[in-house]
Amino acid sequence: MENIKSKKIQNIKYNKDKIIVRIKDLFFYYTGVPVLEDINISVWQNDFLAIIGPNGGGKTTLLKLIVGLLKPSGGIIEVFGSSIEMGRRLIGYMPQNSTFDLEFPISVFDVVIMGRYKGTMVRYSKKDVKETINTLDTVGILKLKDRHIGELSGGQLQRVLIARALARNPKLLLLDEPTSNIDTEMLQSFYELLVKLNKRMAIVFITHDVGAISVYVKNVACLNRKLYYHGSKEGSLGKLAEAYKCPVEILAHGIPHRVLGRHGK
């Protein structure tokens, strides 16, 4: 396995051509069967990458590896030119199906400021409070800041979790199915928020809503144990079926959108 040095990360200057995540020859096994096999992909500093694919294809596992919650069984993941341990502070992560006790007596503000936690038990600073307020405002939930987290709708809770991921001002935002609780009316404003955020950070998001891809994202990858990088969305959707053995069905759930079936072997 290639050794990655834990280089100190310098101030990140915006350079759209810069690679911020480099994944090379990645393998991952929970048990004896590989869940991810020979994955190679780069994420660029201004990327807006959608990862699509069937249930159980390994999408959540890949994000957990990038954020350092799992360790690769083989291959390398380099984040911001350094190891994950060094690079993870620049990553905001919203897990799929976040579970926490909604009866626990904390407010929306308390949940979001947790995103600024740096791993040491110090009091939050004035800057932490200011950045948290800014983030709540950016995500459009400032008026909910004192609301108890048990008193939110599913879509509002989803925004709180995105705000928590954003609170540390990441340079890379990883979102695992962020739209699963968002109704079709709110979807457009949600994607517009992501487009706005993409001006200052790379976004990698997992979705089953392929309809969004044709409008908002820049690049598309399909993951089903192996990763099929389709690159620029231009033309990629139309070519999926014939070029990558990636069947595309049209489904209608209120608005027309597409989902992908299983890749051929």
Ligand SMILES: Nc1ncnc2c1ncn2[C@@H]1O[C@H](COP(=O)(O)OP(=O)(O)OP(=O)(O)O)[C@@H](O)[C@H]1O
């Ligand atoms: N902790 C675990 N231990 C063992 N196997 C696991 C574990 N977590 C996930 N798996 C298995 O790894 C495979 C990939 O799971 P993963 O959650 O990454 O898929 P996914 O693409 O995110 O699916 P979905 O679209 O349903 O969220 C699945 O076969 C799953 O059963």
Ligand SMILES: [Mg+2]
């Ligand atoms: Mg998943």
